Amino acid sequence: MKNIGIVWFRNDLRLLDNEAFTNACQSSDFVLPVYVFDTRTFLGKTSKHGFPKTDHHRAQFTIESVNDLRQSLLKRGSNLIVRVGIPEEIIAEIANITKASWVFCNREMTSEEIIVQDNLEKNLWKMGRELVFSRGKMLYYTADLPFPVMHTPDIFTSFRKEVEKFVDVRCPLEIPNNLKYNPNLNIEIGNIPTIKDFGYNEVNHHSQFKGGESQAVKQLKYYLWDTKHIKNYKESRNELLGWDYSTKFSAWLASGSISPKYIYHEIKKFEKEFGSNESTYWVGFELLWRDFFRLIGKKYGNKIFQEAGLASKDVRYTGSEHDFKMWCQGTTGIPFVDANMRELNITGFMSNRGRQNVASFLCKDLNISWVKGAEYFESKLIDYDPCSNYGNWNYVAGVGNDPREDRYFNVIGQGKRYDDSGKYIKHWLPELKELPNEFIHSPWLLNANDQAKYQVVLGKDYPTPIVDMKYLQKLI
Numbered sequence: 001m002k003n004i005g006i007v008w009f010r011n012d013l014r015l016l017d018n019e020a021f022t023n024a025c026q027s028s029d030f031v032l033p034v035y036v037f038d039t040r041t042f043l044g045k046t047s048k049h050g051f052p053k054t055d056h057h058r059a060q061f062t063i064e065s066v067n068d069l070r071q072s073l074l075k076r077g078s079n080l081i082v083r084v085g086i087p088e089e090i091i092a093e094i095a096n097i098t099k100a101s102w103v104f105c106n107r108e109m110t111s112e113e114i115i116v117q118d119n120l121e122k123n124l125w126k127m128g129r130e131l132v133f134s135r136g137k138m139l140y141y142t143a144d145l146p147f148p149v150m151h152t153p154d155i156f157t158s159f160r161k162e163v164e165k166f167v168d169v170r171c172p173l174e175i176p177n178n179l180k181y182n183p184n185l186n187i188e189i190g191n192i193p194t195i196k197d198f199g200y201n202e203v204n205h206h207s208q209f210k211g212g213e214s215q216a217v218k219q220l221k222y223y224l225w226d227t228k229h230i231k232n233y234k235e236s237r238n239e240l241l242g243w244d245y246s247t248k249f250s251a252w253l254a255s256g257s258i259s260p261k262y263i264y265h266e267i268k269k270f271e272k273e274f275g276s277n278e279s280t281y282w283v284g285f286e287l288l289w290r291d292f293f294r295l296i297g298k299k300y301g302n303k304i305f306q307e308a309g310l311a312s313k314d315v316r317y318t319g320s321e322h323d324f325k326m327w328c329q330g331t332t333g334i335p336f337v338d339a340n341m342r343e344l345n346i347t348g349f350m351s352n353r354g355r356q357n358v359a360s361f362l363c364k365d366l367n368i369s370w371v372k373g374a375e376y377f378e379s380k381l382i383d384y385d386p387c388s389n390y391g392n393w394n395y396v397a398g399v400g401n402d403p404r405e406d407r408y409f410n411v412i413g414q415g416k417r418y419d420d421s422g423k424y425i426k427h428w429l430p431e432l433k434e435l436p437n438e439f440i441h442s443p444w445l446l447n448a449n450d451q452a453k454y455q456v457v458l459g460k461d462y463p464t465p466i467v468d469m470k471y472l473q474k475l476i
């Protein structure tokens with residue numbers, strides 16, 4: 001009797017360097033790839049504030065990613081079974097119908113994902129079948145780290161120094177040659193849902209993010225080999241406008257369409273051919289932040305999602321629901337904040353500089369709980385990742401464990417520093433396009449004559465600030 005292994009694709013929508021997929025191909029006679037759109041994720045709400053858990057940009061991106069995965073499998077003589085529902089029930093049912101011996105998957109480690117994999121494991125055990133876990137999210141393997149996960153240093157720099165000194169990044173796994181698909185298994189293939197099935201209208205692509213492994217590999221090739229933008233990454237990474245100032249790998253990393261190990265080794269190849277500099281090093285440095293937050297998430301468990309954060313700090317927030325709404329809409333009357341929030345709402349993306357600023361503004365200036373902001377990001381971001389999102393919010397809100405990370409961002413000073421000419425602001429807030437430099441970061445200073453001259457009537461064309469004027473004056 002031949003052994004059948006199911007591969008349950010989750011946030012690892014790729015064939016290259018996919019340990020679960022490779023394991024399945026090595027240890028089974030037949031391999032059945034499956035993806036389930038979890039209705040709790042695609043039709044559910046965020047836990048506290050009730051935003052759509054996956055807003056349209058990420059839903060569309062995931063649909064594209066799954067389509068791309070199916071095409072790659074088809075090209076190699078395999079296919080992808082697709083369902084919409086509850087993965088732990090559907091996968092167990094497919095295992096039962098096909099008499100599969102094992103289900104292979106990459107292990108997730110945040111609470112909601114753990115519940116799903118634990119439930120599936122129990123359902124499989126009831127049928128005498130097994131869930132086999134692999135790893136594949138990080139640059140480093142936890143087994144290779146010079147400390148147990150529960151002793152991960154709380155300070156990023158200590159963490160970085162230890163791993164860089166003692167650990168090598170393993171080589172990525174090749175795509176298996178034989179995908180061992182059995183077309184005679186009596187199982188319906190299933191259609192890939194459309195965005196309308198998740199309650200959204202067609203998404204107009206306002207950004208260049210398109211889901212799927214083939215797009216991820218294309219972007220890597222573009223950023224390294226075609227344009228060599230990587231050589232200037234350190235200088236350009238704090239810019240705000242355009243596609244090329246940073247790698248834009250995040251959405252593909254979050255969906256698992258590309259592995260960090262693969263990126264790292266491509267950078268090493270690039271350095272061999274074209275030389276290394278601080279910028280080529282710095283992309284790997286940023287990928288280390290991603291590993292760091294994942295390990296911190298593992299070490300502190302659900303604390304990363306709680307208001308008191310990793311530091312268990314009792315912070316009282318007194319800001320209003322009205323101000324939170326204005327922040328979400330990008331109508332606070334502070335152009336630098338509003339431009340960033342409008343970019344997020346229109347494209348599903350915001351630069352790292354922007355994220356730090358709007359996050360700091362929400363919890364430190366508006367005095368609104370960071371958890372609300374994190375939930376809004378969870379809903380909207382095309383690159384949402386539980387550990388990176390909630391981990392970064394912990395640090396910006398000052399409830400992380402690294403005391404040096406409790407920073408305050410003066411959103412007006414930052415706007416002037418990173419968008420001196422106001423080009424970014426004018427791109428996302430066209431109503432301010434006539435404003436000269438002296439007013440672009442503080443339109444509330446326009447008198448009635450200026451408002452007429454520059455065609456911006458405050459309170460009509462652009463909001464008056466929701467923050468006290470005296471307070472704002474101190475930030476200028």
Ligand SMILES: Cc1cc2nc3c(=O)[nH]c(=O)nc-3n(C[C@H](O)[C@H](O)[C@H](O)COP(=O)(O)OP(=O)(O)OC[C@H]3O[C@@H](n4cnc5c(N)ncnc54)[C@H](O)[C@@H]3O)c2cc1C
Pocket residue numbers: 237246247248249250251253254283286287288289290293350351352353355356359377381383384385386388389390392393396
């Ligand atoms: C409040 C807040 C929330 C965030 N939420 C997320 C999130 O949900 N998902 C996410 O991927 N990133 C998140 N980030 C981190 C960072 O803003 C994005 O990874 C980055 O802007 C994505 O653009 P890029 O791919 O061009 O990044 P690059 O600057 O090109 O960096 C390369 C890669 O390194 C990783 N990286 C860079 N900075 C960080 C960081 N601070 N923390 C973790 N990983 C990092 C990302 O995987 C990124 O793709 C958040 C940051 C803040 C301040």
